[in-house]
Amino acid sequence: MTTINSNLFYGERVKLALARDEDVEIMVQWGEDAEYLRNVDTEIAFPKNQEQLAAEGKAGSNEVYFRLRTIEDDDLIGFVAIHSIEWNNRTGLMAIGIGDSSNRNKGYGTEALKLILRYAFHELNLDRVGLEVIEYNKSGIRAYEKVGFQQEGRKRSVVYRDGKRYDIIVMGILRPEWETVSK
DSSP states (O other): OOOSOSOTTBOSSEEEEOOOTTHHHHHHHHTTOHHHHHHHOSSOOOOOOHHHHHHTTOOOTTOEEEEEEETTTOOEEEEEEEEEEETTTTEEEEEEEEOSGGGTTSSHHHHHHHHHHHIIIIISOOSEEEEEEETTOHHHHHHHHHTTOEEEEEEEEEEEETTEEEEEEEEEEEHHHHHHHTO
């Protein structure tokens, strides 16, 4: 059998890694960044404590969760997960976050998306991966589209931030679409 990359967890600059105990201290710092909190979730921007963050690395049977690390320095830069997996339908939802603002807009997220999609379609054998993104997260939307996600619809006026309402954009990618884009 021929595979695209002999190492399933490594890209050129980032890798998918397991959670480590020392990650929690770094992630607590990310929780002090309102932009990070407001892009990664629609809930109230509120930092998580060490126990909550440590629990995030404990994947269940319907999710896979990875921390993102640089290959060069083994630095923690974010997380990526496929959650809400419906094994009978071969579908799942994706979530990603790049923690420190100094690591954003450097292509790490796009590379991580390519890795997690390869994992989802080759290892988990999914046929569809979906996600939801707040409409003001323009850089996230560009990264999703770059790796082949398509806008499928929107949930109107779901998020309320700073006195203004925002839509949630629903996006998805099917395995045949990913196979075309990833060549």
